[in-house]
Amino acid sequence: MAYDAELADRVRLILKRRAGYSECRTFGGIAFMINGHMCCGVAKTDLVLRLAPDAVTRALVRPHTRPMDFTGKPMKSMIFVAAQGSDSDNSLREWVESALAFVRTLPPKKTFSRR
Numbered sequence: 001m002a003y004d005a006e007l008a009d010r011v012r013l014i015l016k017r018r019a020g021y022s023e024c025r026t027f028g029g030i031a032f033m034i035n036g037h038m039c040c041g042v043a044k045t046d047l048v049l050r051l052a053p054d055a056v057t058r059a060l061v062r063p064h065t066r067p068m069d070f071t072g073k074p075m076k077s078m079i080f081v082a083a084q085g086s087d088s089d090n091s092l093r094e095w096v097e098s099a100l101a102f103v104r105t106l107p108p109k110k111t112f113s114r115r
Contacts, residue, residue, distance in 0.1 A: 003029040003042045007086065011040060011047070014096045020108065036109030040099045047081040047092070049099040059098075077102075 008030050015021050020035035029043035041048040048068060051059060056079055059065050064085030067074035086092040 002044075004045045004083070007045065007047065007083070007092075008042045010089070010092055011042065011096055014093055015039070015100070018100070034100065034103045035106070037103045037106050039103040040096055043080070045083045047083075047086045047095060049079050049081060049095055050077050050103060051079060051099055052102045052105075053077060055098060055102065 011032055012023075015032050015034070018034060020033075022033045022036075024031045024033055024038075026041065026043075029041055029048070031038045031041040031048075033039060038050055040050065049059070053076060056067075056077060059079055060067065062085070064082040066080050066082075068078035068080050069075065081095055086095055
């Protein structure tokens with residue numbers, strides 16, 4: 001299993017009608033983008049979130065969370081939430097909305113045409 005398709009569908013339902021929404025396949029998962037910035041995603045059975053640095057600190061004291069560290073060095077604004085931490089619709093919505101709030105503070109990425 002590359003990623004939890006059911007979790008991805010639940011995230012998609014929260015985000016799909018938001019302005020600037022798109023999706024992008026990643027190595028072993030899926031990323032949900034807002035205005036070209038990764039907002040959140042799903043990797044295996046984990047929810048992946050992009051949060052403000054102060055929100056990361058607060059989030060990591062909550063149960064079922066851990067730093068995102070693909071390379072052995074934690075990424076400053078990314079965390080994993082294990083399946084147990086996003087099993088209810090309310091908890092998933094809260095997590096996704098917190099990532100969305102941060103990503104909405106970022107300027108839209110410029111799009112480039114390919115030649």
